[in-house]
Amino acid sequence: MSLSVMLSQLGSGMLKSMGIFFLTLIFSLPLGLLVSFGRMSKNAILRTIVKIYISIMRGTPLMLQLLVVYFGPYFLFGMNIGGSYRFTAIIIGFSVNYAAYFAEIYRSGIESMPVGQYEAAKMLGYSKGKTFFKIILPQVIKRILPSITNEVITLVKDTSLSFALAYAEMFTIAKQIAAKETSFVPFIVAAIFYYIFNLVVALAMERIEKKLSYYQ
Amino acid sequence: MKLLEMKHISKNFDDLEVIKDISLSVEEGEILSIIGPSGSGKSTLLRCATMLETIDSGEICYMGERAAWVTPEGKKVYPRGETAKKIHSYFGLVFQNFNLFPHYSVMKNITDAPIHNQKRNKEEVYEEARQLLAKMGLSDKENAYPCQLSGGQCQRVAIARALALNPKILFFDEPTSALDPELTGEVLKVIKSLADLHIAMVIVTHEMAFARDISDKIIFMDKGVVALEGTPGEVFEADHDRMQEFLGKFRR
Ligand SMILES: Nc1ncnc2c1ncn2[C@@H]1O[C@H](COP(=O)(O)OP(=O)(O)OP(=O)(O)O)[C@@H](O)[C@H]1O
Ligand SMILES: [Mg+2]
Numbered sequence: 300m301s302l303s304v305m306l307s308q309l310g311s312g313m314l315k316s317m318g319i320f321f322l323t324l325i326f327s328l329p330l331g332l333l334v335s336f337g338r339m340s341k342n343a344i345l346r347t348i349v350k351i352y353i354s355i356m357r358g359t360p361l362m363l364q365l366l367v368v369y370f371g372p373y374f375l376f377g378m379n380i381g382g383s384y385r386f387t388a389i390i391i392g393f394s395v396n397y398a399a400y401f402a403e404i405y406r407s408g409i410e411s412m413p414v415g416q417y418e419a420a421k422m423l424g425y426s427k428g429k430t431f432f433k434i435i436l437p438q439v440i441k442r443i444l445p446s447i448t449n450e451v452i453t454l455v456k457d458t459s460l461s462f463a464l465a466y467a468e469m470f471t472i473a474k475q476i477a478a479k480e481t482s483f484v485p486f487i488v489a490a491i492f493y494y495i496f497n498l499v500v501a502l503a504m505e506r507i508e509k510k511l512s513y514y515q
Numbered sequence: 516m517k518l519l520e521m522k523h524i525s526k527n528f529d530d531l532e533v534i535k536d537i538s539l540s541v542e543e544g545e546i547l548s549i550i551g552p553s554g555s556g557k558s559t560l561l562r563c564a565t566m567l568e569t570i571d572s573g574e575i576c577y578m579g580e581r582a583a584w585v586t587p588e589g590k591k592v593y594p595r596g597e598t599a600k601k602i603h604s605y606f607g608l609v610f611q612n613f614n615l616f617p618h619y620s621v622m623k624n625i626t627d628a629p630i631h632n633q634k635r636n637k638e639e640v641y642e643e644a645r646q647l648l649a650k651m652g653l654s655d656k657e658n659a660y661p662c663q664l665s666g667g668q669c670q671r672v673a674i675a676r677a678l679a680l681n682p683k684i685l686f687f688d689e690p691t692s693a694l695d696p697e698l699t700g701e702v703l704k705v706i707k708s709l710a711d712l713h714i715a716m717v718i719v720t721h722e723m724a725f726a727r728d729i730s731d732k733i734i735f736m737d738k739g740v741v742a743l744e745g746t747p748g749e750v751f752e753a754d755h756d757r758m759q760e761f762l763g764k765f766r767r
Pocket of ligand 1: 531551552555556
């Protein structure tokens with residue numbers, strides 16, 4: 300196999316990895332916020348359920364979680380899996396897992412906000428919703444951005460776990476080519492791809508952090 | 516009609532009785548200072564008056580309208596909806612540590628609430644905000660962020676922010692005690708200049724000369740009760756042991 304063929308195959312895998320990456324972020328970032336509300340809820344039952352969910356998500360391997368999401372419906376309901384469900388399962392698995400991590404990050408940020416900000420907002424007639432979305436959340440985002448960056452970088456690498464469901468993202472393809480050609484080159488190329496991807500991600504996050512550095 | 520009336524207010528934190536059956540009233544345009552030793556309940560009283568704390572008994576009225584009360588069965592009642600909005604529009608609070616919104620510019624700190632919460636005309640609000648900033652001596656700071664200001668400047672922005680909502684009464688909880696001594700003067704001067712706006716003020720302060728100078732009425736609080744009440748002259752000259760002992764600490 301020529302290098303250009305290999306590159307183009309890995310490149311198409313890369314696009315799929317990026318698809319997993321962006322979709323996971325789109326779903327897990329808002330979902331994490333919702334989960335963090337549940338985690339901080341006054342309702343003890345809800346709070347406990349969410350706490351258990353977070354602890355399972357963080358306490359078991361993500362690869363195992365992906366397998367459960369993928370094969371679970373078949374074993375539980377005899378549902379027909381495969382086809383497009385493979386991709387859906389990956390996005391669900393990743394989103395639900397990352398939401399748990401993000402929820403804990405949101406929670407630490409929200410809990411670190413001084414009560415004076417809420418009191419000032421109340422005095423100025425902000426409703427509860429406005430207080431949260433206009434006053435609290437923007438400051439929370441600034442505070443938690445470094446932790447979010449860490450998770451996002453981990454996510455880039457974690458997309459490779461999709462090989463467990465034989466989804467044709469970059470790592471799966473690299474493994475296939477390596478086996479067929481008995482060559483180590485595809486792994487090196489894949490490593491470079493992941494590295495560059497993360498470099499771009501880190502740069503982007505740095506820019507956002509800079510943009511938010513107009514206040515302390 | 517009294518602007519503010521607090522009748523037989525008490526407040527406990529668990530077993531600790533912090534406010535014990537306090538009654539007081541404020542007329543429109545009146546300036547009341549509250550002085551007293553640390554822990555006597557001054558902040559708690561302000562927080563009850565501004566609904567940041569619930570009361571355990573008694574009744575609070577603004578402009579003759581009940582804003583908080585406790586039923587004989589001990590149920591705490593706070594009006595909701597439009598009534599609550601109206602009552603909250605009567606008062607503002609200036610905090611000891613300012614509590615400005617750090618992610619908003621000075622201008623946005625002042626104008627956001629009048630525009631979006633009171634739904635007032637944007638141009639009008641901006642115009643008024645500029646006048647307020649001029650009054651505070653901060654005309655050149657409208658685009659600055661709170662982190663770029665000194666403590667004294669922050670407190671003046673906080674005062675402008677509270678005034679922008681056109682309250683009838685403004686509460687101050689030790690507005691200068693988070694400030695370096697050399698910044699205290701500028702804030703006190705601004706507060707004094709508000710007297711001609713004819714808005715009522717309730718000021719918790721440890722600045723005795725200031726309180727004596729600006730107030731129509733002074734309350735000396737001690738251990739959760741009003742120990743003395745009267746004109747500045749009456750309170751400061753009173754032959755009252757606790758009061759003289761308290762003043763003695765400032766004469767050193
Ligand atoms: N949220 C709270 N929970 C429990 N106790 C409280 C709370 N807030 C105040 N207290 C207690 O109530 C008492 C009165 O406090 P408060 O802050 O009203 O005093 P203060 O007169 O404002 O004092 P200072 O001059 O030091 O500001 C104190 O003993 C304080 O410890
Ligand atoms: Mg106090």
